[in-house]
Amino acid sequence: MPPLSLHVPEPKFRPGDAVDFADVPIPPAGAARRPDTADAARDFTDLAYTMVRVLDEHDQAVGAWNPRLSPDTLRRMLRHMATVRAFDERMFRAQRQGKTSFYMKSLGEEAVAVAAAHALDAEDMCFPSYRQQGLLIARGCPMVDMMNQIYSNTGDKLQGKQLPIMYSEKRFGFFSISGNLTTQYPQAVGWAMASASKGDTRIAATWCGEGSTAEGDFHSALTFATVYRAPVIFNVVNNQWAISSFSGFAGAEATTFAARAVGYGIAGLRVDGNDALAVYAATAWAAERARTNAGPTLIEHFTYRTEGHSTSDDPTQYRSAGEPTAWPLGDPIRRLKDHLVAIGEWDEARQADMDREVAEEVKAAQKEAEKNGVLGHGLRQPLDSLFDGVFEEMPWHLREQRQMMIDEETASGRPWDRK
Amino acid sequence: MSVTIEQAVDDTTTRMNMIQAINSAMDVTMARDPAIVVMGEDVGYFGGVFRATAGLQKKYGKTRVFDTPITECGIIGVAVGMGAYGLRPVPEIQFADYIYPALDQLVSEAARLRYRSGGEFTAPLTVRSPFGGGIFGGQTHSQSPEGIFTHVSGVKTVIPSTPYDAKGLLIAAIEDNDPVIFFEPKRIYNGPFNGHWDRPAENWSKHPGGEVPTGYYKIPLGKANVVRAGEAVTMLAYGTMVHVCAQVVADTGVDAEIVDLRTLVPLDIETIEASVKKTGRCMIVHEATRTSGFGAELAALVQERCFYHLEAPVERVTGFDTPYPHSLEWAYFPGPVRIGQALKKILKD
Numbered sequence: 001m002p003p004l005s006l007h008v009p010e011p012k013f014r015p016g017d018a019v020d021f022a023d024v025p026i027p028p029a030g031a032a033r034r035p036d037t038a039d040a041a042r043d044f045t046d047l048a049y050t051m052v053r054v055l056d057e058h059d060q061a062v063g064a065w066n067p068r069l070s071p072d073t074l075r076r077m078l079r080h081m082a083t084v085r086a087f088d089e090r091m092f093r094a095q096r097q098g099k100t101s102f103y104m105k106s107l108g109e110e111a112v113a114v115a116a117a118h119a120l121d122a123e124d125m126c127f128p129s130y131r132q133q134g135l136l137i138a139r140g141c142p143m144v145d146m147m148n149q150i151y152s153n154t155g156d157k158l159q160g161k162q163l164p165i166m167y168s169e170k171r172f173g174f175f176s177i178s179g180n181l182t183t184q185y186p187q188a189v190g191w192a193m194a195s196a197s198k199g200d201t202r203i204a205a206t207w208c209g210e211g212s213t214a215e216g217d218f219h220s221a222l223t224f225a226t227v228y229r230a231p232v233i234f235n236v237v238n239n240q241w242a243i244s245s246f247s248g249f250a251g252a253e254a255t256t257f258a259a260r261a262v263g264y265g266i267a268g269l270r271v272d273g274n275d276a277l278a279v280y281a282a283t284a285w286a287a288e289r290a291r292t293n294a295g296p297t298l299i300e301h302f303t304y305r306t307e308g309h310s311t312s313d314d315p316t317q318y319r320s321a322g323e324p325t326a327w328p329l330g331d332p333i334r335r336l337k338d339h340l341v342a343i344g345e346w347d348e349a350r351q352a353d354m355d356r357e358v359a360e361e362v363k364a365a366q367k368e369a370e371k372n373g374v375l376g377h378g379l380r381q382p383l384d385s386l387f388d389g390v391f392e393e394m395p396w397h398l399r400e401q402r403q404m405m406i407d408e409e410t411a412s413g414r415p416w417d418r419k
Numbered sequence: 420m421s422v423t424i425e426q427a428v429d430d431t432t433t434r435m436n437m438i439q440a441i442n443s444a445m446d447v448t449m450a451r452d453p454a455i456v457v458m459g460e461d462v463g464y465f466g467g468v469f470r471a472t473a474g475l476q477k478k479y480g481k482t483r484v485f486d487t488p489i490t491e492c493g494i495i496g497v498a499v500g501m502g503a504y505g506l507r508p509v510p511e512i513q514f515a516d517y518i519y520p521a522l523d524q525l526v527s528e529a530a531r532l533r534y535r536s537g538g539e540f541t542a543p544l545t546v547r548s549p550f551g552g553g554i555f556g557g558q559t560h561s562q563s564p565e566g567i568f569t570h571v572s573g574v575k576t577v578i579p580s581t582p583y584d585a586k587g588l589l590i591a592a593i594e595d596n597d598p599v600i601f602f603e604p605k606r607i608y609n610g611p612f613n614g615h616w617d618r619p620a621e622n623w624s625k626h627p628g629g630e631v632p633t634g635y636y637k638i639p640l641g642k643a644n645v646v647r648a649g650e651a652v653t654m655l656a657y658g659t660m661v662h663v664c665a666q667v668v669a670d671t672g673v674d675a676e677i678v679d680l681r682t683l684v685p686l687d688i689e690t691i692e693a694s695v696k697k698t699g700r701c702m703i704v705h706e707a708t709r710t711s712g713f714g715a716e717l718a719a720l721v722q723e724r725c726f727y728h729l730e731a732p733v734e735r736v737t738g739f740d741t742p743y744p745h746s747l748e749w750a751y752f753p754g755p756v757r758i759g760q761a762l763k764k765i766l767k768d
Contacts (some may be wrong), residue, residue: 158537168536174505176536180527186493187528190500190508197456197482197506205499216520220493227488237723304439389534390573392541392596395641 009248030063211242275304459511581628
């Protein structure tokens with residue numbers, strides 16, 4: 001027998017390589033069957049290995065998953081996605097200008113969050129990761145508030161305690177973001193279990209990236225969800241990359257992420273994540289399944305992380321620069337726009353007007369937020385707020401340390417001016 | 420025993436062991452607050468491997484008292500989500516030795532949720548877990564990991580030493596809006612343990628701490644209990660070691676002041692400071708391993724605050740810096756001999 005050999009996955013294309021995604025299987029739009037929301041989870045194996053797609057190559061909405069949304073709804077979704085993109089661009093630039101320390105774009109993944117937000121009820125609770133800013137935009141969170149958080153300025157209701165983009169927006173059913181990956185998964189299940197135990201009608205939805213499915217919390221969440229038939233939607237945003245690691249390091253060479261659901265007894269759907277109509281339809285389906293006590297659903301959104309991981313990342317160091325443009329599922333905003341044009345509900349002039357309006361809105365919000373200060377311009381928070389909120393009431397040792405800090409500042413010669 | 424009864428609804432008391440007192444605490448609070456849910460491995464139908472949740476599922480139903488899959492990170496993660504919804508979960512980790520898979524959820528999530536969300540979300544959990552040795556539990560049924568949690572900002576750590584304290588402190592913990600780690604010294608579930616493993620076991624029937632109000636009362640978190648007033652030396656202890664210290668004091672006749680800390684975070688520094696300034700000597704006793712244990716924090720605080728009153732170096736009597744052994748348990752356990760020798764040493768100077 002030959003000696004054993006260790007398989008270490010390697011992405012197909014590295015910097016400098018020509019990109020050809022021809023062997024990424026992309027099933028035709030409209031081909032996937034649409035099961036009943038009450039169907040048993042064991043019957044979803046085929047759907048976990050194919051892809052729910054609605055928009056075809058002629059920009060038409062086809063097949064059983066076509067959610068038949070009104071043109072007004074489609075235009076609202078388009079505008080929200082365009083707003084997310086404009087917001088991302090503006091904040092990315094703000095980081096480069098030194099106005100904040102950090103930012104993460106969602107370029108190419110706008111449909112995943114925006115379409116889901118449209119398919120959920122406003123009262124449903126979202127447990128997002130750090131790349132679902134589209135949920136906030138689509139749910140109407142003022143961009144000024146989001147920017148205040150990014151700038152850690154006087155308007156930041158998190159008091160400058162959190163890294164930029166780690167929003168918390170209870171008003172908009174958006175759970176506090178943690179830097180620790182996938183911890184929100186079992187939390188979403190717990191929220192959903194609580195809702196069910198109280199006879200509520202609200203459901204929970206949670207998001208993680210494909211890389212984070214490797215975390216133990218992913219397993220514990222799916223186990224709890226199936227055991228208690230929790231009304232929760234698990235979203236796995238498979239954007240192919242976890243910082244520099246391609247999806248093979250989360251197990252994608254061997255199977256799909258939707259297929260993981262089947263082993264847990266959870267309905268699994270694999271969806272074209274750049275097809276806003278497919279994302280909407282799958283989310284609405286999963287929401288109905290959850291709301292009717294038929295149990296949880298896992299949706300894998302097959303998409304592509306067009307930009308670097310964050311402002312601290314340079315993707316040209318580990319992947320081919322040709323990947324984003326060669327990605328076979330295209331751009332989610334362009335595809336929805338082309339669909340609206342194809343059905344006679346939109347045109348290039350209106351698109352250009354909308355883009356201009358959206359850019360103006362973002363710019364105006366930024367101007368407004370910067371009145372509250374930016375990170376680079378000295379302290380923006382009351383110094384002693386550093387000790388607030390560790391506990392409900394401040395114990396003696398924190399009161400003592402707060403006084404130490406105040407004394408230290410006073411002695412510094414430049415009190416209250418630390419950057 | 421000088422303890423405070425807060426808001427006692429009636430003055431009926433009865434004899435309870437610590438398990439019964441803990442069970443009663445959950446029963447009393449669950450009857451008052453429908454948001455309280457009890458969850459964990461084997462806690463539902465079966466009533467817990469130590470019987471702490473016996474009868475609760477039958478009384479309050481399966482949606483309020485339920486068995487969970489064997490996944491500690493899931494138990495705590497789900498409890499955090501339930502707390503965010505508005506429930507008040509009381510998850511059980513079957514042994515403190517098995518709390519480590521849940522550390523990420525406790526340290527990164529529960530402890531920081533209020534802080535990181537500007538108070539929008541909180542984690543009003545009480546994590547109950549049997550802890551400590553003296554039961555031939557070996558490496559993974561004997562540990563005392565309190566020092567791991569006292570190091571985490573945002574969680575409170577509570578350890579009772581009697582049935583009376585266990586009930587009053589647990590009710591206070593459950594009603595507290597911050598996450599609380601509630602370690603139950605399983606060696607004293609059935610009776611106080613004085614460290615003399617070779618003598619017959621005692622039960623709670625004769626100990627004053629075994630007389631427990633049947634109704635609702637709270638012992639405030641952050642308040643220590645001076646279980647024996649004395650002048651010669653201050654002994655700081657919690658859990659099982661309170662009883663071991665008391666026995667050593669009775670055996671040696673040393674006029675020691677024994678302070679049962681009850682809550683490690685937030686610590687009752689005033690009681691500690693007053694005692695050490697009075698006695699001039701301080702000995703810290705815990706089962707947990709020595710290096711970076713909670714005793715190190717206590718020693719540092721006493722040194723900082725009572726330096727000019729100290730007549731001898733602060734003494735620490737602890738478990739050794741080894742994993743908890745099985746057959747060599749009584750060589751490892753900080754028992755009467757080790758504490759007695761330390762007492763002699765600290766009183767010699």
